[in-house]
Amino acid sequence: MKVNGFAASSFDLLHAGHILMLQEARKKCDYLIVGLHTSPLHKNNLIQTVFERYTQLKGCRYVNEIIPYESEEDLKSILKTSEIHIRFLGEDYLRDKKFITGYNTCKERNIKLHYCKRLHHYSSTELKKRIVSMSNTPAD
DSSP states (O other): OOOOEEEEEOOOOHHHHHHHHHHHHHTTTTEEEEEEEEEETTTTTOOOOHHHHHHHHTTTOOOOOEEOSHHHHHHHHHHSOOOOOOEEEEGGSSSGGGGSSTHHHHTTTOOEEEEEEEOSSHHHHHHHHHHHHHHTTTOO
16 A cells, blocks of 8 residues: 655745655655645745745655645645545644644544654754844855
8 A cells, every 4th residue: 555645834945954854754655745834824924935935845856746735724624635644743743732733633534643853953943043144244
């Protein structure tokens, strides 16, 4: 049986941490579907457009399919209607499962949850800070 995996995020400023997570996810499934959150409310300062983020994900060798979604309800619909066997989340979700959108749907549909390890310091926030600090440095 082909194992389909699913990972979702806004993937703004695609960085090494995103790639490491997608790589880990792809090793655990045969086919990786990525949910691209187009307008997350908690990330009101997205830098890249949906097109830029989609194009970068499309170029990632670990990603087989991209499904853009707008809302948490859309995410639940993806989980309810797609053939998904394993869902990949960051290990920060281990602390409180009530913050996992579609947690009950995953339980009902026997979608296994896998928490990807974060053994690095990469983040969009850290990358933005580096860019700001570099912009304050005089050019050569």
